[in-house]
Amino acid sequence: MEDQATKLRRLVEDKTGQQGQEEDNSHMELQPAGEDSRTRVIAITSGKGGVGKTNLTVNLAIALGLEGQRVLVIDADLGMANVDVVLGSLSKHHLLNLLEDDTELSDVLIHGPYGVDYISGGSGIEKAKAFSSSDRKRLMQKLAGCGQLADIILVDTGAGLGKNVMDFILAADEVLLVTTPEPTALTDAYAVMKAYSMYASNKNIKLVVNRIYDEAESREVVAKLQQTSQKFLKMPIECAGYIFEDRNVMGAVRKQRPFLATKPDTLASKCVRAMAKSLVYGGDMVVKRGWKGFLQQIFNFSRK
Ligand SMILES: Nc1ncnc2c1ncn2[C@@H]1O[C@H](COP(=O)(O)OP(=O)(O)OP(=O)(O)O)[C@@H](O)[C@H]1O
Ligand SMILES: [Mg+2]
Secondary structure (H helix, E strand, O other), X not given: OOOHHHHHHHHHHHHHHHOOOOOOOOOOOOOOOOOOOOOEEEEEEEOOOOOOHHXXXXXXXXXXXXXXXXXXXXXXXXXXXXXXXXXXXXXXXXXXXXXXXXXXXXXXXXXXXXXXXXXXXXXXXXXXXXXXXXXXXXXXXHHHXXXXXXXXXXXXXXXXXXXXXXXXXHHOOEEEEEEOOOHHHHHHHHHHHHHHHHHOOOOOEEEEEEEEOOHHHHHHHHHHXXXXXXXXXXXXXXXXXXXXOOHHHHHHHHHOOOHHHHOOOOHHHHHHHHHHHHHHHXXXXXXXXXXXHHHHHHOOOOOO
């Protein structure tokens, strides 16, 4: 069995081999899961922008892959093409193209570098609710296939309380709420917790504290938000993990390479690996609505 370092090296080599080549998705080799398998849909969100969602999403996808999970990333930060940027990739197709008769899921599903499979949101999802019912149905039918292709779908949302962001976090089975220890980020994170506590039917939200200098700082942030949540929202909120402030993150962003693939031993990488392990093996298991439930909610279909 290959060890983790070998796997990472292979991911990096894949990327190197790919540079300069035309994007080609014809080699998609995702194995369909069994009919009744349920996919975990995890939305990654934040109150304040720029706190590390996209970096977490992409690196977590790689880390979950190393744990044997089949992962699919959906870039739902509309119009920003964030995932493309962090991966140093460029997607020609996005979600909206699925409305075209001759475009199938395999056309918009990018087999990205470092083994990250993803769909670029473009502006497709944003407009979804303005589409006709037949358009929405077509989108949903084509997207439903994602549930068979992945064990975990990570949805990178925009920041804040906009309608689209709320739609995503309310439709997902689980939410990772990213914050930094800054007071403004905490206030904005609390605003998301409040909205979530009001509208989510099944509450499953966990904190990720990013850019900490020591573990005590993370504990302090978590305790503060937990106490406030318990007192004012009567909602428990756990901590999914923390990530240290790490200059290799910025270095990786500049080079457009995920830090976990290029600097597997850096602190941030270790934190994301630990988070992936705890998401896969640890803690409470949740009752999931799965990918179809997520789509039904996003596209306003009533559940039957
Ligand atoms: N752990 C970290 N250590 C150091 N710098 C970090 C860390 N996490 C994030 N950053 C910095 O913060 C920047 C923003 O990160 P990222 O793009 O992932 O945030 P975001 O929440 O997705 O932003 P947006 O709301 O604009 O989508 C990165 O480019 C990087 O420079
Ligand atoms: Mg982002």
